[in-house]
Structures are given as structure tokens and as C-alpha cells.
Amino acid sequence: MDKRFQRVKVQETNTEARYERGLVGDILHTLKGNRLAMLCVVILVIITLMAILAPLSPYDPDAQDYMAILQPPSSEHWFGTDELGRDYFTRALYGGRISLTVGFLSMLLSVTIGTLIGTFSGYMGGKVDTLLMRFTDLFMSVPSMMLMVVINAIFPPKLYSVIIILGLFEWCQVARITRAETLALKQRDYVIAAKHLGASHKRIIFKHIIPNMSSSIIVAGSLAVARAILTESALSFLGLGVQLPKASWGTMLQSAQMYMTDVPTLAVFPGVFIMLTVFSFNILGDALRVALEPKMIK
Amino acid sequence: MGDKKPILEVKHLKKYFPVDAKHTLKAVDDVSFTIYEGETLGIVGESGCGKTTCGRTCIGVYEATSGEVLYKGKDINKMTAVERKEFTKKVQMIFQDPYSSLDPRMKVHDIIAEGMQIHKLVSSKAEEIKAVQSLLEQVGLNPEHASRYVHEFSGGQRQRIGIARALAVNPEFLMCDEPISALDVSVQAQVVNLLVKLQKERGLTCMFIAHDLSMVKHISDRVGVMYLGNLVELADSDVLYQHPLHPYTKALLSAIPVPDPDIERQRNQIRLEGEVPSPMNPPAGCHFCNRCSYAMEECSCQTPVMREVEPGHFVACHLYDEMK
Numbered sequence: 001m002d003k004r005f006q007r008v009k010v011q012e013t014n015t016e017a018r019y020e021r022g023l024v025g026d027i028l029h030t031l032k033g034n035r036l037a038m039l040c041v042v043i044l045v046i047i048t049l050m051a052i053l054a055p056l057s058p059y060d061p062d063a064q065d066y067m068a069i070l071q072p073p074s075s076e077h078w079f080g081t082d083e084l085g086r087d088y089f090t091r092a093l094y095g096g097r098i099s100l101t102v103g104f105l106s107m108l109l110s111v112t113i114g115t116l117i118g119t120f121s122g123y124m125g126g127k128v129d130t131l132l133m134r135f136t137d138l139f140m141s142v143p144s145m146m147l148m149v150v151i152n153a154i155f156p157p158k159l160y161s162v163i164i165i166l167g168l169f170e171w172c173q174v175a176r177i178t179r180a181e182t183l184a185l186k187q188r189d190y191v192i193a194a195k196h197l198g199a200s201h202k203r204i205i206f207k208h209i210i211p212n213m214s215s216s217i218i219v220a221g222s223l224a225v226a227r228a229i230l231t232e233s234a235l236s237f238l239g240l241g242v243q244l245p246k247a248s249w250g251t252m253l254q255s256a257q258m259y260m261t262d263v264p265t266l267a268v269f270p271g272v273f274i275m276l277t278v279f280s281f282n283i284l285g286d287a288l289r290v291a292l293e294p295k296m297i298k
Numbered sequence: 299m300g301d302k303k304p305i306l307e308v309k310h311l312k313k314y315f316p317v318d319a320k321h322t323l324k325a326v327d328d329v330s331f332t333i334y335e336g337e338t339l340g341i342v343g344e345s346g347c348g349k350t351t352c353g354r355t356c357i358g359v360y361e362a363t364s365g366e367v368l369y370k371g372k373d374i375n376k377m378t379a380v381e382r383k384e385f386t387k388k389v390q391m392i393f394q395d396p397y398s399s400l401d402p403r404m405k406v407h408d409i410i411a412e413g414m415q416i417h418k419l420v421s422s423k424a425e426e427i428k429a430v431q432s433l434l435e436q437v438g439l440n441p442e443h444a445s446r447y448v449h450e451f452s453g454g455q456r457q458r459i460g461i462a463r464a465l466a467v468n469p470e471f472l473m474c475d476e477p478i479s480a481l482d483v484s485v486q487a488q489v490v491n492l493l494v495k496l497q498k499e500r501g502l503t504c505m506f507i508a509h510d511l512s513m514v515k516h517i518s519d520r521v522g523v524m525y526l527g528n529l530v531e532l533a534d535s536d537v538l539y540q541h542p543l544h545p546y547t548k549a550l551l552s553a554i555p556v557p558d559p560d561i562e563r564q565r566n567q568i569r570l571e572g573e574v575p576s577p578m579n580p581p582a583g584c585h586f587c588n589r590c591s592y593a594m595e596e597c598s599c600q601t602p603v604m605r606e607v608e609p610g611h612f613v614a615c616h617l618y619d620e621m622k
Contacts, residue, residue, distance in 0.1 A: 192359055198382075198413070207404075210403070
């Protein structure tokens with residue numbers, strides 16, 4: 001066979017394969033083709049595993065050792081010790097637990113709220129849509145950091161309250177994306193068909209519209225995790241996030257600022273963790289967006 | 299047909315779409331016709347003349363701007379929620395595009411079973427599986443296909459899935475919106491024959507929208523011709539094809555190519571001048587007047603109404619005014 005024909009054939013099989021991949025297949029394919037995205041996944045898996053396996057560390061994250069304060073990194077204490085002689089590596093791992101938990105749970109909350117409001121708004125259209133979207137705009141134009149500071153000042157900050165507050169301020173982006181998707185999806189013939197089969201609005205929204213925008217939701221979710229981790233760090237840095245002695249990367253940064261000139265590693269380690277995690281989620285989100293959106297248009 | 303019982307009566311149906319503050323698109327402008335039980339009414343017309351909108355408005359997918367649609371004597375736009383649900387069970391539609399009309403995230407089984415679940419036609423999962431498999435067989439697909447996703451099928455197979463979905467609720471009336479125009483010619487015949495077979499078996503009434511004139515002749519008992527949102531002629535299909543009255547119908551029919559080059563070269567084809575005017579700004583009077591070679595003075599000021607010039611043969615044209 002002529003070489004050119006073979007090439008066409010290969011291209012055809014590729015397109016065919018594209019059709020036959022599901023959502024998970026599409027994501028895996030993207031990762032295979034995009035080295036940077038793959039690296040980000042590896043980083044995230046390592047950080048998550050480290051956080052999950054933190055109890056394996058020989059040190060107690062809260063155990064103080066006054067004989068060994070503010071030590072530089074050594075083979076005994078990989079990241080050195082902090083001002084109370086706690087092993088900094090162990091603390092960073094436990095901090096990762098908190099930061100990642102806050103990130104994921106608040107993402108779940110914001111994605112759920114955002115998807116529900118966005119889909120409902122887009123689906124209903126008309127006055128409901130206008131009203132809900134102006135409400136969303138209003139929410140987006142509030143200086144959220146200030147408001148979070150105020151709310152945290154009124155309610156004593158706990159882990160779950162931080163999660164809820166972050167979730168409540170992050171849903172707007174998701175709502176806008178899902179609304180736009182819904183506007184396009186509700187005009188599709190299969191939605192009209194379902195409507196004409198007598199399907200209820202609830203059935204159409206949950207069985208036809210939301211499953212068909214799952215890729216957009218995944219992208220929005222991965223970006224939301226990154227934002228939530230950043231905001232949580234910022235809140236903790238201001239002393240309004242997770243409270244001591246519990247460590248999160250943000251609180252570690254806060255405690256480190258007093259010793260910035262003497263022991264800069266105290267600030268560097270949690271800073272690097274935050275940066276790597278947020279960076280990875282952002283890159284991953286962008287890679288997924290590029291990979292998954294053409295399929296939505298098709 | 300001796301005892302004609304109307305199943306769907308359309309009276310002065312209008313459907314306008316607002317484009318912006320100043321303009322409205324008159325997709326369907328004062329259309330009236332009746333479909334009788336058991337027959338197939340074909341609707342033909344060129345692209346953009348409002349066929350699809352007319353069909354969709356007739357079965358309540360779009361809300362009519364004015365006019366009424368009576369299904370078995372009941373106005374479909376004034377139905378209660380219960381009546382409305384019953385109506386969706388009785389009236390089903392088949393879509394033009396077999397790609398966008400099936401949910402890509404659902405399996406074939408779930409697509410076909412959806413109607414049965416909504417109307418609670420099956421009581422158990424086993425019964426549902428059996429019903430879906432029998433439907434798949436009826437439309438000429440392999441029952442094992444039920445567990446696949448739709449992207450694994452070709453256009454013709456997808457259209458069969460769409461037909462199975464419509465038939466799952468045991469409808470009486472089927473609105474086929476250009477069900478074959480997106481398909482390959484060889485597949486078109488298969489799907490049309492399937493539709494005809496199913497219609498006979500189940501005693502369905504059909505409204506068949508198409509722009510393929512010979513296909514419409516093949517399957518319709520009566521044919522309506524639409525031009526720019528108006529129904530211009532309506533007659534039994536044999537009568538319409540042999541003895542068209544409206545100038546537009548004549549031009550349309552003369553555009554059907556003859557599969558013999560000698561005749562094709564010699565025959566006198568009516569060629570229409572100009573373009574179809576925009577439905578946002580149709581000409582006054584008869585919408586066809588600026589392209590009609592028989593146009594008279596009154597054509598551009600007075601809108602012709604549908605008249606029954608011969609028994610069962612309706613036409614909207616001033617040329618036949620004096621005959622009444």
C-alpha cells in the first residue's frame with residue numbers, strides 16, 4: 001500500500017478512537033500527550049500521598065523540643081525545626097493535610113452550589129436568569145477577602161467554617177460557566193426530545209444537562225481547588241484561617257515571618273508547597289480545558 | 299379514505315420569533331390544515347420556509363404566537379399538566395439530525411427506555427430490558443447494541459435509535475422532521491421503508507416534513523407545499539404531482555430532475571427569478587408575488603387565502619379566485 005494511504009488510515013483510526021473514548025479516556029489521553037500536565041499530576045499525587053501518609057513520620061507535629069529550636073535542615077530534621085523545636089517536615093505534611101482538605105472540600109461545595117445555581121438559572125431563563133445572574137455579579141463584586149475577615153471575626157474560625165466560607169465565595173465562577181453551557185445545551189435536540197417525552201425539569205437537568213457538561217465542571221473544579229488553597233493560605237496568614245496549634249501551610253508562613261531574616265527556610269518550605277500545588281492545579285486545569293472543550297462543541 | 303376523522307387540526311397558526319426590538323421573524327404565518335387519522339401528510343418547501351417550525355409548533359415544542367392546534371378536539375396550548383403529559387405519550391417526533399438528537403452521555407438502552415420510565419409503562423427492570431430489545435429488533439438493530447453509546451453508530455443506525463425512542467411510548471401520531479435529509483441516499487430508502495412499515499403495523503398517523511419531493515410523493519397520502527411561512531397548496535399527493543395549481547408548486551415540481559438525459563434536456567423547466575425574500579421582511583400581499591410570472595396587480599396588495607378549488611384540493615392564489 002502507498003505510504004500516503006497508510007497515513008490517512010492512521011489518522012482515521014485516531015479520529016475513531018477519539019469518538020470511542022469516554023471522559024476518563026479523554027483525560028488520560030491528554031495527560032499522555034502533555035508532559036507538563038503529567039508532571040503536575042505526579043507532583044499532586046506525591047504531595048497528596050505525603051499528606052495522607054504523614055502519621056508515618058517519627059515525629060509528632062505538635063511535640064516541642066526546646067533543645068532544638070530553629071535548626072537548619074539536617075539529616076535528622078529534613079526541613080529543620082521551628083521556633084518551638086517542632087519538626088518542620090512533619091508539620092509541613094500535616095499542614096498539607098489541612099490545606100488539601102480545605103481546598104478539596106470547599107471546591108466540592110462551591111462546584112455544587114455553582115452548578116446548581118448556574119444550571120437552574122440558564123435552564124429557566126427569563127426573569128429568574130436575570131435575577132440569579134445579577135445576584136452572582138453582586139457576589140463577585142464584593143471584596144470577598146474583607147468579608148471573610150469580618151465573618152471570621154464574628155464566628156470563631158474552625159476548620160469547617162473556613163471550608164464553608166471559602167465554598168460560599170467561590171461558586172460564582174462555576175455558576176457563570178455552567179449557565180453558559182446550559183444555555184447552549186438546552187437548545188440541543190436531545191433535550192427537546194426528552195422534554196417532548198414528558199420528562200420533568202429535574203430529570204432533564206440532572207440526566208441530560210449536567211452529565212453533558214461534566215468536563216467543564218472538572219476544569220472549573222481543578223481551578224477552584226487552586227484558588228481555595230491560595231485563599232485559605234492568605235486567610236491563615238492573616239491569622240483568620242485554621243487556628244494554632246493545627247498547622248496549615250498558611251499558618252506556617254505566618255509563624256515564619258518573625259524569623260524571616262534568621263531562618264528563611266521556615267518560610268521557603270510551606271511557600272514552595274503552596275506554589276507547587278497551586279501551580280499544578282492551574283496547569284492541569286488549563287490542559288484539561290484545551291483537551292475537553294472541542295468535544296463539547298462537537 | 300371514506301370516514302375521515304381529524305386527529306390534528308391546525309387553525310390560523312402563527313409563530314413569530316423576535317429578532318430584536320424592531321424586527322420579528324415570521325417563521326409560520328397563518329397556516330391552517332387538518333390531518334386525518336391514519337394518513338400521512340407530507341409538508342414540502344425549500345430551506346427556511348418554516349417547515350420545521352410549523353411541525354414543531356403543531357406538536358407543542360414551540361408555543362404558538364397565535365392560532366390554535368387541536369389534537370382530537372383539544373387545544374394543545376391550553377392543556378393541563380396531566381393532559382399535557384398524556385399528549386406527549388400520544389405524539390412523538392423524529393428529528394432531522396441523528397447526531398444531536400441523541401444524548402452522547404447515555405447508553406442506547408437508557409435513551410430508548412427514558413420514555414417508558416417517564417410514563418411508567420414498565421413495572422420492572424426485566425420488563426424494561428425486554429421492551430427495549432423488542433424495539434431494537436423492530437427498527438432493525440441488534441438487541442445487543444443496547445449497552446453501547448450512540449457514538450458507536452452510523453447516521454442511519456442512530457436514526458433507527460431515534461425512531462425506537464419515539465415508538466417506545468406507543469404513540470398515535472408521529473411528526474417526522476426531515477428524518478432522512480441528513481442520511482446517505484442508500485440509507486434514506488431503508489429508513490423510509492422502515493417508517494412506512496412501522497406506520498402500517500401500528501396504524502400511526504404521520505406528518506412528514508421533507509424537501510425531497512419524490513420521497514414525499516412515495517410516502518404521503520396528501521401533500522402540503524409551504525413557501526415563506528405560508529401554506530400555498532394542499533392536495534392529495536397524486537393530484538398535486540400531476541395537476542399542480544399554484545405557480546410555486548409548478549416551479550417546484552418542474553425542478554425534480556428526470557432520470558433520462560434526453561427528456562431532461564428537452565423539457566421545459568420553469569426557472570424562478572430572484573431569491574427567496576427574508577422572512578423578516580416578506581413582500582406585501584402574496585409572499586410569492588415578486589417571483590411569480592403570473593403576478594397581477596392585486597397580488598402585491600392582497601394576501602390570498604386558502605380556497606378549496608376542487609374537492610380536497612386547496613390553493614392560496616389569486617389566479618383561482620374567480621373559480622369559486
